[in-house]
Amino acid sequence: MIKSLLFSASAAAASLTYQQRLAITPDNGVNVAFNSKGNNTMYTPRVVYGSDSNNLDKEASGDSSMYQTSLSTTHKVPIRGLDPDTQYFYATCIDKDGDCSLSDTLSFKSAVSPGCTHEFKFAVLGDMGVMGPLGLSTEAPSSVEDYARLDEGERSTMKALIDNKDKYQFIIHNGDHAYADDAGKEITAGYIKDIPDESLLQQMSETYETILETYFNQTSQFARSTPYLVGPGNHEQLLTEGKEYTDPETNEPVLIDDIPQGQRNFTFYKDRFFMPSSESGGFGNFWWSVEAGPVKYIQINTETDLGNGIAPVDDKQDPEQQDLAAPNAQIDWLEEQLKQVNRDVTPWVIVGGHRPWYGSLPDCDGCKDAFEPLLTKYGVDLVMHGHIHLYERLAPINNGTADANELNNPAAPWYIVNGAAGHYDGLDGMPDEVSPLSRQIIQGVFGYDEITIHNRTHLTHSFITSKNDTLIDSQTLYKAH
Template sequence: MKICNFCMSLTIVLVMITNINMVVSKRHIPTTLDGPFKPVTRRFDSSLRRGSDDLPMTHPRLKMNVTLNFPEQIALAISSPTSMWISWITGKSQIGLNVTPLDPASIGSEVWYGKKSGKYTNVGKGDSLVYSQLYPFEGLLNYTSGIIHHVKLEGLEPGTRYYYKCGDSSIPAMSQENYFETFAKPSPKNYPARIAVIGDLGLTSNSSTTVDHLSYNDPSMILMIGDLTYANQYLTTGGKGASCFSCAFPDAPIRETYQPRWDGWGRFMQPLTSKVPMMVIEGNHEIEPQADGITFKSYLTRFAVPAEESGSKSNFFYSFDTGGIHFIMLGAYVDYNKTGAQFDWLKKDLQNVDRSVTPWLVATMHPPWYNSYASHYQEFECMRLEMEALLYQYRVDIIFNGHVHAYERMNRVYNYTLDPCGPIYITVGDGGNIEKVDVDHADEPGKCPSSGDNIPEFGGVCHSNFTFGPAKGNFCWKKQPEWSAFRESSFGHGILEVMTLNCKASQNLPFYYFYKHYTEFGFAAVSNPCIHKVRDIGG
């Protein structure tokens, strides 16, 4: 059996939630030390609908319900253990043939905050800006945003609840009181209680179910792994969104977007994001090209991320700590080559991680490198070839992905080979979006894509036949790959929960498990399911 140096063998227990009620089972709770697991496929029930339609902009959860100068779309993001970003929007966006941007200087950006409700002992001030999405083609409408505010609160105490209002006190136009809690300082003894993981959320009825279940689970942080609003499934005139990425605009001069969907999404998320920090990374639906070559304008303008704090100086890739976990957010739609800025930053970031302070490394990027579904099969093989060895070298524990609209959990794997020191890859790629769940597997008869399919929207094409293993000489496996432990065509979200359990009489160690609101495993009680570390053991 392979033993590796500095390999932290993370225990992941998979738990079932159905209708938000935990299902009771006395069966053994599997951990990664029980693996590798025999591949399992839970087939999609063809009697069920594969998805749901988008909510209309007139839906109560998407409508603007404040007057123009008052804050809306309030959202938090982690800056550091002692600082927090607060973002919001004021004013009304415009859409039409001719639009005039609002003046960001016309309204202030203030956050009043303190440790007691109604008693605000500090004031933070920040910046404001607007953006435009322009389409200089006949019949297409242009958009300019409301005023987007970003304020960083600094000098906060770790592990502390703060109450706050945001807005402009000189008008006065301040929000209702909200609150947030800072995370404990980085330490192997401190962990966030629950981390929500969502990919490809969208704005459908199913998206509402996901967000409602997520709120019920009371997370302390949200990882949003790309493809947020699906605004680019619409024409600039609005109307009904297309449920197919490739068929949305058969005759358009450019792929259009309906930017008010972003505003609706911000309102839809505010009950959660005004209290829980949300960390985002871009997906392909955030590219949103304009005629002059500008891309990602909405994503880059609307969200504050710890780019400067982590040394990346880019919203496309960054890192941050929460307690004993170091999170790395990687960008798949900007340069990821070994000669590029992202790779150079990633290498330095990994070198600077102190595993005695943050023992666990968790990475995310929108598209998966390991995927047995026909959709997006081998799409980002080029990125895997560039970056996988570096993440393996520094013993990243878990890698979360979206993009594929289904759930799939991998056995520990490296270079398509089962490896006890490889990461666990988990795809949580359908939060309920309009494009519906993926159901075809590449290993099923007649479902293997051709090497000309699944061309990425960024980067090169590195599709190739396998040169070793059971699939040697073939582009697809003939059965579920051995590195695919479990797959199911379903929508939902994940929760990565960190607990401290008494593994031995004198020892408390962190315990991780992951669940979503679709069935994989169920349990009622846990008996000493300890984390197992393999450190500095030669072999």
């Protein structure tokens, strides 16, 4: 620890830093992100940590950033060289000219080493918004279907993850975070009240940032102690989500060109998260991988950068949205990642990406063209998608055909679609036609996935209901690794 620096304990209410969230990295590390109100980009963020809660004898520092419309500064501090599977304690602060007022002491368990084969559980969710008066609640207007709102007293997925966080090695959120881009929908529906008397665009823009602050306050309640690994979805891109709004006062449309830069081009998603991308050769928070215990998990980006000239889905979001990295950067990285897997160390290879290309409501033909050949060629075991706001367990599939072995040592990847975590109006109706590749479909239930890796050969996937932890669909995959 730098002795000249004054680390001072602070009452929780006076603490300057909050929204702590962790991500594991492939090199026995943890990336710590947290925020502070207002513009503190001039200050260096620090984390003090150690394995004894009374002696936080190590220190790391990092960088601060703030995007144009944000209400807070994001601080990112990498911690490296941790012992595996070990309880650590930590506190965060920003160094204001030698005075670092510490947050409460928090704790986490470092990742188990790759190759460790004792039973291993993690959670996967998709499509989760803020809970309460800015998002999912019992009180949505009548335009929202009954099955897409919480029942009186029903526990949300957010609360379920907070309650269950200690069960999981990490929690993966496979795209669509916060639904701040629902701000316009919620304002025009009269759901969000107490909005300033400003233009619709200003109301939307301010509400967008308020929703984000609330969301990161809420997710921090699990993410500050259980690593929270995220991928991008369509709701991270743009304030209006491509919807057309008209200001009721002026009758003027809200134009994409008038949206501030801070609310376009995935800006909050780039700024606030701190995924292990540089540590895994990936890109931003968009594609990255980690290895822990018997699993290698690879996150892909289905929104942009499909490679080989394949166009992403045109859902009328920002027409000027560009690829984020060099041509073919993602697809070349993905192939390299898959080639490099040592199945002796991590027999299980799991890939997550937001938009599904299989299921009863597929929404990314380009993703299928871009990604499926590689996932099949390299024997990926399980592919997890979100985006569709229901639960659907599919067969193992190769190029549109179910693997005849089903879950008994299939050659093809097994596909699960689950975007049922919940947001303002976030559950879909039952599709008119169910895909012949579907093996179970559950509509109208808020929930998330639990993956249990028993050993080298057996993996159980379960759909867990958020309201009461009931496991309503559970199947075990056998692979002769």
